[in-house]
Amino acid sequence: MGRKFFVGGNWKCNGTTEQVKKIVATLNEGQVPSEDVVEVVLSPPFVFLSMVKDCLRSDFQVAAQNSWVKKGGAFTGEISAEMLVNLGVPWVILGHSERRALLSESNEFVGDKVAYALAQGLKVIACIGETLEQRESGTTMEVVAAQTKAIAERVTNWDDVVLAYEPVWAIGTGKVASPEQAQEVHCGLRDWLLTNVSPEVASSTRIIYGGSVTASNSNILAHQPDVDGFLVGGASLKPEFIDIIKAAEVKSA
Numbered sequence: 006m007g008r009k010f011f012v013g014g015n016w017k018c019n020g021t022t023e024q025v026k027k028i029v030a031t032l033n034e035g036q037v038p039s040e041d042v043v044e045v046v047l048s049p050p051f052v053f054l055s056m057v058k059d060c061l062r063s064d065f066q067v068a069a070q071n072s073w074v075k076k077g078g079a080f081t082g083e084i085s086a087e088m089l090v091n092l093g094v095p096w097v098i099l100g101h102s103e104r105r106a107l108l109s110e111s112n113e114f115v116g117d118k119v120a121y122a123l124a125q126g127l128k129v130i131a132c133i134g135e136t137l138e139q140r141e142s143g144t145t146m147e148v149v150a151a152q153t154k155a156i157a158e159r160v161t162n163w164d165d166v167v168l169a170y171e172p173v174w175a176i177g178t179g180k181v182a183s184p185e186q187a188q189e190v191h192c193g194l195r196d197w198l199l200t201n202v203s204p205e206v207a208s209s210t211r212i213i214y215g216g217s218v219t220a221s222n223s224n225i226l227a228h229q230p231d232v233d234g235f236l237v238g239g240a241s242l243k244p245e246f247i248d249i250i251k252a253a254e255v256k257s258a
């Protein structure tokens with residue numbers, strides 16, 4: 006079975022009510038390939054989740070940008086996986102490098118969050134990726150394998166997991182990984198899943214790329230055999246997000 010192309014839009018900590026309405030209106034009008042060809046998931050900040058969910062076209066879904074590591078309770082400022090399920094939010098992004106770096110989320114903590122969110126019935130976009138320093142010292146595969154291992158040790162069913170490879174040096178920098186660099190890591194990750202999880206999980210798990218994806222580089226990246234879609238930051242707030250979604254046609258052609 007083929008891997009359906011996946012395009013996520015991570016809005017991060019951006020947007021006002023007016024801007025959100027405008028972005029959703031633009032996306033609602035966009036012509037994109039059918040749901041059979043591409044899965045589109047938008048991730049607005051928590052406070053806009055309900056609003057976006059309610060006014061978004063029915064072929065697009067929403068994701069939260071984080072969820073608490075266990076059952077809700079006395080954890081001021083956190084949002085639990087149960088709450089997201091209750092709200093009808095199907096997806097959550099976990100382990101984004103901004104949270105790993107700025108909020109010191111460890112591989113183990115991210116793995117625990119992924120396992121908990123899945124157990125509650127959420128689907129997870131799990132982010133991994135190396136820093137520039139790690140890439141330059143030649144440890145990219147080691148780093149992403151360790152991040153993936155912490156997830157694999159805690160997860161038995163990978164059906165609801167999308168792995169997002171986001172090299173930290175490419176995020177918000179305008180410096181996109183070359184198609185070859187992306188393919189090399191995606192292929193390495195698929196090999197890792199093959200050896201350490203199972204051939205089925207290796208062939209069915211979608212591995213998407215994130216880091217300065219735009220309408221001008223999305224097609225060439227989508228041509229890579231192991232690139233199954235994107236997690237888009239800055240460009241997901243712009244009308245060009247529609248063109249990025251259309252990169253799915255590269256796979257279905």
Ligand SMILES: O=C(CO)COP(=O)(O)O
Binds near residue numbers: 015177217239
């Ligand atoms: O972090 C990202 C998506 O999660 C990528 O961000 P940019 O597309 O802005 O580089």
